[in-house]
Amino acid sequence: xxxxxxxxxxxxxxxxxxxxxxxxxxxxxxxxxxxxxxxxxxxxxxxxxxxxxxxxxxxxxxxxxxxxxxxxxxxxxxxxxxxxxxxxxxxxxxxxxxxxxxxxxxxxxxxxxxxxxxxxxxxxxxxxxxxxxxxxxxxxxxxxxxxxxxxxxxxxxxxxxxxxxxxxxxxxxxxxxxxxxx
Numbered sequence: 001x002x003x004x005x006x007x008x009x010x011x012x013x014x015x016x017x018x019x020x021x022x023x024x025x026x027x028x029x030x031x032x033x034x035x036x037x038x039x040x041x042x043x044x045x046x047x048x049x050x051x052x053x054x055x056x057x058x059x060x061x062x063x064x065x066x067x068x069x070x071x072x073x074x075x076x077x078x079x080x081x082x083x084x085x086x087x088x089x090x091x092x093x094x095x096x097x098x099x100x101x102x103x104x105x106x107x108x109x110x111x112x113x114x115x116x117x118x119x120x121x122x123x124x125x126x127x128x129x130x131x132x133x134x135x136x137x138x139x140x141x142x143x144x145x146x147x148x149x150x151x152x153x154x155x156x157x158x159x160x161x162x163x164x165x166x167x168x169x170x171x172x173x174x175x176x177x178x179x180x181x182x
Contacts, residue, residue: 005048008044008047008048009048009178009179011040011041011044012035012041012044012045012158012178012179013179015032015034015035015037015038015041016030016031016032016034016035016159016179017030017031017033017034018030018031019031030131030159030161030181032069032130032158032159035158036072045073045158045178046073046076046077046080048178049073049077049128049156049176049178050077050080050081052156052176053077053081053126053154053156054081056154057124057126057153057154059124060081060083060124060125060126060153061083061084061119061123061124061125062078062083062084062085062086062119062123062124062125062126062150063075063077063078063081063083063084063085063086063125063126063127063128064085064086064087064088064114064119064125064126064127064128064141064145065085065086065087065088065128065129066088066112066127066128066129066137066138066141067087067088067089067090067093067112068090069129069130069131070088070127070128070129070130071087072130073128073129073130073158074087074128077128086114086115086118086119086125087114087115087118088112088113088114088127088141088144089112089113089114090110090111090112090113091110091111091112091113092113093113094113094114094115095115096115096116096117097115097116097117098113098114098115098116099113099114099116099144099147099148100112100113100144101113101140101141101143101144101147102140103136103137103139103140103143104136105136110136110137110140111140112137112140112141112144113144114144114148116148118148119145119148119150120148120150121148121149121150122149122150122151123150123151124150124151124153125145125150125151125152125153126152126153126154126155126156127141127142127145127152127154127155127156128156128157129141129155129156129157129158130157130158130159131157131158131159131160131161132155132157132159132160132161132166132167132170132175132177133161133164133166134164134165134166134169135164135165135166135167135168135169135170136166136169138155138157138166138170139169139170141155142155142170142173152173153174154173154174154175154176155170155173155174155175155176156175156176156177157175157176157177157178158177158178158179159177159178159179159180159181160175160177160179160180160181161180161181161182162180162181162182163181163182
């Protein structure tokens with residue numbers, strides 16, 4: 001990691017709080033609200049993501065933001081890149097025809113949706129969310145892209161919880177994370 005990039009990531013690390021036993025015992029919750037409150041830190045997240053994507057992917061058609069904190073980063077990043085942003089929502093939140101995918105949660109099932117006309121076959125998409133833990137939500141989002149015949153270039157997140165091995169579940173899709181925690 002270059003010196004400047006390392007300093008920028010340290011700024012972000014300083015703006016992420018840890019809350020033990022939230023939302024349940026044994027969970028260490030990584031809170032990004034201080035990062036969002038700090039305009040320099042938020043801009044730094046977008047700057048790093050923008051530079052990374054411009055370097056690695058010369059042709060991106062859309063950013064797809066995952067419900068709900070992916071919506072905080074997706075539209076701003078898309079605007080910086082001069083492209084559109086599409087939304088991947090929890091079931092029942094989008095009007096019109098949708099495609100949906102069910103996925104397992106720790107205790108039960110959940111469902112993600114995207115509008116059926118959000119993407120055309122072959123369009124190149126980067127998925128974005130705030131956090132990658134077990135990979136269930138991001139994996140479901142990749143399945144939605146497959147249903148629409150869009151090409152997933154990368155799954156980008158602000159924070160990756162490495163010990164939960166979400167990136168392994170997403171293979172063969174590349175994962176880019178700004179901050180990693182065990």
